[in-house]
Amino acid sequence: ARLGIICRPPQNYPLYIRSVPTENELKFHYTVHTSLDVVDEKISAMGKAMVDQRELYLGLLYPTEDYKVYGYVTNSKVKFVMVVDSSNTALRDNEIRSMFRKLHNSYTDIMCNPFYNPGDRIHSRAFDNMVNSMMMQVC
Amino acid sequence: ITEVCGAKRVGYFGPAQFYIALKLIAAAQSGFPVRIESIKNELPLPRFMALKNDSEVRYGTPAELHGVKFQAPHASLEKNSYKRTDEGDKQQEPKSPPMSPICSPPASPSTYQRIPLTYGYGKSRSGLEQQHGAPYEVRHSTHQQDGPSSGNYGSKPALACSTLSRSLSAEREQPDSSAHYSDDPWRITEEQRDYYVNQFRSLQPDLNSFISGSVAKNFFTKSKLPIPELSHIWELSDVDCDGALTLPEFCAAFHLVVARKNGYQLPETLPETLLPDYLQAASLKPLRECTLFDSYSEPLPGSQPTRDFGRMEKTSAEEVPDNSAVIKDKSKDDKQALKVNTVVKAIPKEFQHLTVKTAAQEPNALKARPRSRSYSSTSIEDAMKKGEEPPTPPPRPQKSHSRASSLDLNKIFQQNTQAVRSGWLPPPPPALPPRPSVSQAEQVSEVELHPQMNRPPSPAEENSSAKKEVVLAQPPSKPARRKLRTEVQGLETPELSPTVNVTSSLPAAKPHLPVQKQSSKQKRAIQTAIRKNKEANAVLARLNSELQQQLKEVHKERIALETQLEQLRPVTVL
Numbered sequence: 001a002r003l004g005i006i007c008r009p010p011q012n013y014p015l016y017i018r019s020v021p022t023e024n025e026l027k028f029h030y031t032v033h034t035s036l037d038v039v040d041e042k043i044s045a046m047g048k049a050m051v052d053q054r055e056l057y058l059g060l061l062y063p064t065e066d067y068k069v070y071g072y073v074t075n076s077k078v079k080f081v082m083v084v085d086s087s088n089t090a091l092r093d094n095e096i097r098s099m100f101r102k103l104h105n106s107y108t109d110i111m112c113n114p115f116y117n118p119g120d121r122i123h124s125r126a127f128d129n130m131v132n133s134m135m136m137q138v139c
Numbered sequence: 140i141t142e143v144c145g146a147k148r149v150g151y152f153g154p155a156q157f158y159i160a161l162k163l164i165a166a167a168q169s170g171f172p173v174r175i176e177s178i179k180n181e182l183p184l185p186r187f188m189a190l191k192n193d194s195e196v197r198y199g200t201p202a203e204l205h206g207v208k209f210q211a212p213h214a215s216l217e218k219n220s221y222k223r224t225d226e227g228d229k230q231q232e233p234k235s236p237p238m239s240p241i242c243s244p245p246a247s248p249s250t251y252q253r254i255p256l257t258y259g260y261g262k263s264r265s266g267l268e269q270q271h272g273a274p275y276e277v278r279h280s281t282h283q284q285d286g287p288s289s290g291n292y293g294s295k296p297a298l299a300c301s302t303l304s305r306s307l308s309a310e311r312e313q314p315d316s317s318a319h320y321s322d323d324p325w326r327i328t329e330e331q332r333d334y335y336v337n338q339f340r341s342l343q344p345d346l347n348s349f350i351s352g353s354v355a356k357n358f359f360t361k362s363k364l365p366i367p368e369l370s371h372i373w374e375l376s377d378v379d380c381d382g383a384l385t386l387p388e389f390c391a392a393f394h395l396v397v398a399r400k401n402g403y404q405l406p407e408t409l410p411e412t413l414l415p416d417y418l419q420a421a422s423l424k425p426l427r428e429c430t431l432f433d434s435y436s437e438p439l440p441g442s443q444p445t446r447d448f449g450r451m452e453k454t455s456a457e458e459v460p461d462n463s464a465v466i467k468d469k470s471k472d473d474k475q476a477l478k479v480n481t482v483v484k485a486i487p488k489e490f491q492h493l494t495v496k497t498a499a500q501e502p503n504a505l506k507a508r509p510r511s512r513s514y515s516s517t518s519i520e521d522a523m524k525k526g527e528e529p530p531t532p533p534p535r536p537q538k539s540h541s542r543a544s545s546l547d548l549n550k551i552f553q554q555n556t557q558a559v560r561s562g563w564l565p566p567p568p569p570a571l572p573p574r575p576s577v578s579q580a581e582q583v584s585e586v587e588l589h590p591q592m593n594r595p596p597s598p599a600e601e602n603s604s605a606k607k608e609v610v611l612a613q614p615p616s617k618p619a620r621r622k623l624r625t626e627v628q629g630l631e632t633p634e635l636s637p638t639v640n641v642t643s644s645l646p647a648a649k650p651h652l653p654v655q656k657q658s659s660k661q662k663r664a665i666q667t668a669i670r671k672n673k674e675a676n677a678v679l680a681r682l683n684s685e686l687q688q689q690l691k692e693v694h695k696e697r698i699a700l701e702t703q704l705e706q707l708r709p710v711t712v713l
Contacts, residue, residue, distance in 0.1 A: 123367060
């Protein structure tokens with residue numbers, strides 16, 4: 001099972017990438033990058049609607065041959081993308097939601113750190129630990 | 140020597156026995172007969188082959204225990220330059236496998252200096268100079284003996300040794316925060332604390348308020364540490380992640396900066412002695428010295444995470460200045476702590492505090508106590524007499540002694556309701572699944588405001604629901620949460636009963652009787668604590684429902700505004 005997490009600010013460069021296991025990482029990166037288009041499309045489709053937290057979770061972006069991609073966007077247009085193996089059918093929507101929420105919370109914690117410049121890559125150990133634990137749960 | 144020092148009698152080398160043994164060795168090496176009386180003489184240091192520097196053991200009389208002096212490290216940094224004037228009984232770390240760890244090679248990055256002071260006791264004490272360096276985890280592994288060992292002083296003859304007030308040539312300072320003989324670098328001494336407080340005041344005159352992130356950033360950038368490290372320090376110290384530093388958070392951050400500048404590696408998680416709750420309590424009372432370096436982090440191997448009793452006491456003590464910040468702090472502290480929490484819960488020897496803590500602090504305290512108990516088993520009788528602290532410096536013993544009495548129980552229980560709010564937040568799992576449930580319920584666009592508001596109730600729910608679980612699949616509903624809370628409390632009671640058994644299985648012969656008496660006292664205390672917890676539960680549930688109500692109202696407002704907007708829009712389009 002593979003799980004990848006990426007955050008991208010509006011300019012769409014990655015702030016944080018983690019994948020388990022680490023082979024085929026390039027393909028995984030590619031998948032995430034292409035899924036960003038889908039994310040953007042969904043955001044623009046919201047149009048004038050107020051963005052509330054329910055809509056932050058974009059759900060299954062698109063299922064491809066062996067994996068599913070989930071998206072989540074924050075109010076500041078930071079996108080979280082999660083790629084999961086399709087074989088991992090145990091993952092339910094709720095769990096994905098909660099995982100995104102955890103990510104979002106950790107991300108806001110990082111934001112609170114005055115030494116963190118928005119747009120920097122994320123090196124926070126707390127964030128790493130959280131992501132690791134999440135991935136351990138899934139895989 | 141083994142026989143004389145009492146090790147044969149008790150069957151092991153406790154700290155006290157160890158120290159006496161060392162003294163006897165010194166005596167024997169100097170040609171004195173091996174007898175208890177001979178250690179009363181002034182003796183040169185015992186010579187060991189492995190030792191690279193002199194190490195001396197110092198004993199204190201029971202009377203001196205009160206007036207124990209601390210040897211404060213001479214910490215002089217660019218920022219701080221002051222000499223600590225505390226002094227305390229220092230002992231060599233006992234029982235570390237060889238003697239060599241005690242005298243870590245001089246090549247260690249930081250040398251720990253202690254300068255003894257002599258008060259008007261008419262006796263001179265020998266200071267224990269030790270070099271602590273990079274392998275401080277080894278040192279820390281031996282720390283646990285320090286705390287309980289001092290508890291044995293009362294039963295050992297007083298010794299006066301020549302005072303060595305060497306100032307080692309390599310006077311590399313360490314911000315060893317141990318207020319006394321503990322070499323715990325993560326403990327903040329009184330002087331350091333005062334310094335930090337003054338610095339805080341220079342940035343923010345109101346001590347109860349925050350330092351904002353930018354102000355703090357500028358301040359800490361002056362320390363010329365690299366930004367990633369500062370970022371990590373911030374991450375460690377800002378436990379409630381609000382982008383601002385309260386006084387205890389600031390002290391912790393400052394302390395970490397100081398430590399880093401002196402060559403210490405930053406820990407992965409915040410050491411217990413730097414937690415805001417701990418520091419806040421410490422600011423109320425003198426620091427408890429449990430000389431136990433509690434670190435949850437893997438990078439510090441060997442440091443067995445014995446939790447301070449001080450922390451437990453602290454949580455009860457600090458309930459008084461309880462505020463929402465503390466709640467947040469605790470929840471976050473616990474969150475960090477839980478990451479490595481795998482300890483079996485057992486009961487500590489300090490029953491009076493145990494009861495409160497089990498009720499109030501759940502996994503943290505429970506986890507902490509058994510460990511500390513195992514180390515301090517030798518001095519359990521002394522510890523029980525004195526409260527959990529080992530002999531404290533002059534200003535402190537009164538507090539620690541008063542703790543030992545049931546007086547504390549009452550004080551604690553009075554504070555318990557407040558304590559419950561902050562103290563009984565067991566570490567939620569790192570994932571904090573219940574929090575999403577609360578925030579989900581809100582669904583307000585002002586995400587900032589409500590999560591803040593909900594943190595107090597949500598951690599309260601989190602802790603209960605997440606107490607035993609690492610992952611919560613579903614966001615618990617309110618009644619489910621209450622159920623979980625009661626479950627948690629129910630779990631506490633069965634947990635406490637094994638503790639009673641554990642206590643009776645202590646190796647020391649003496650504590651049996653007092654233990655049993657304590658256990659009944661403790662049961663009563665537990666029940667009271669449970670009742671208080673339930674009351675707190677109800678309060679929090681009410682608070683939660685009120686907040687939910689507010690949320691609904693805000694939702695309604697928002698919907699109203701949205702419809703208004705929609706109505707207005709067609710007008711503009713036309």
